Amino acid sequence: MADVVLHQLVKEYPGGVRAVDELDLAIADGEFFALLGPSGCGKTTLLRSIAGLETVTSGRIELGGRDVTRLAPGERDIAMVFQDYALFPHMSVRDNIAYPLRIRKMARGERHRRAEETARGLSLGGLLDRRPGQLSGGQQQRAALARAVACHPRLFLFDEPLSNLDARLRLEARTFLKRLQRDLGVTTVFVTHDQAEALALSDRMAVMDAGRIRQIGTPTEVFQRPASTFVAGFIGSTPMNLLDAVVDRDTLRIADAVLPVPDTARPHLRHGEKVVYAARPEYLTLTAEPPPGALGGVVAIVENLGVGALVTLEVGEVTVQATVPEGQEPPVGACRWVVADPARVLVYRAADGELVG
C-alpha cells in the first residue's frame, strides 16, 4: 500500500495547454479518493501523470515516500483501469488477467493460479477460457478489474471505469468496487464526471477546474458546504439554487423578498454588499400561505423524481427549485412560497464566488 503525494505538479501539452496547473495533493494510504470536475478540467491527465503515462512538465510525484516522477509506468507498482477496459481481444480472460504477471516474469503455473483465484473472487471463474468479445459489458469490466487486482498493486487508478455500463449494472459495479477496495485496502484514485458516483464511493474527493483543485474534502463536507459557487453549482443531483441578493442590514433582499441572513455569514457581510444566496432544492419547502418576507412565485414546471418531485418556481425574473415529498406536488400555475431551513442556507460573495458562511 502507499500514500500519494503530488507537489506543484504541472503538465503542459504541446501548444501551451496547461492541463494540470501547480497542483498539490496528498492522498492517504488506503484512501478511496475521487477526482471530479467538468469535461476538460484535467482529471484524466492527472491520473495518467500519476501512472507515468504522461511525462510531467515539472513538479514531483511520490508514492509510498518514493519519488517516482521519472520512473516508467511499469516501475511504479500501479494498476490502472480505463473506461474502455483495454482488454486484449485475442487473449482468453485467463491470459488477460495473467498478462501483467507474465510481464513481471512470474512463473507460468503461479501466474495461472493467481489469475484463477482472482477471477473466482470476481465471479469470473466459469469464463476464464472465453475471449473478451464473448463477454457482456459488465463481465468485461470485471475482467479488467481482475487484471488490475491480480498483480497486487500498491495503487489503483480508475478512469471512469463504470461509464460504459447501463444504470443497473453501474450501481452493482459501484457497490462491488467499494467492497473490493475496502477488502483489499489499496489506495485508489478514481476519476469520474458523475458526482453521485463520487459522493457514493469516496472517502474524500477533489473538485477540479482548469487544472487546479477548487475544493477537497469528504463527500459530506463538499456537499454540505461547497467552498465556492463553482463547486456549489457542480455538486448535487439537482443543482443548488444560486440567487443574486443584496445585504440590507440584517437581511438579504432577493427581488421583493426580505430573508434573514444566516448566523454564520452575518459577521462577515457589509450593508449593500452583493452576494449569492444558496440553498439546495432538498432544503427548501413550499407553502401555500405566505410567511412574512418569503419568496413567492408561480409553479412553472413539476418534474417527477420517482419519489417526490422537483418543482420550478418563477419568482419574477428569478427561478427557484424545490423538491416536494410524494403526494404534495402543487399544480402548475399555482402560487407558492419558499421557506428555507436557515441552518442550510449558504452565502457566497458575488465578487469572487467564495463562501462567506
Ligand code: ATP
Ligand atoms: P473529460 O472529462 O472530458 O475526459 P478531463 O477532465 O479528463 O476531461 P483531460 O482529458 O485531462 O480532461 O484534458 C485536460 C485539457 O488538456 C483539455 O483542455 C484537453 O483538451 C487537453 N488535452 C488533453 N490531452 C491532450 C493532448 N494529448 N494534447 C493536447 N491537449 C490535450
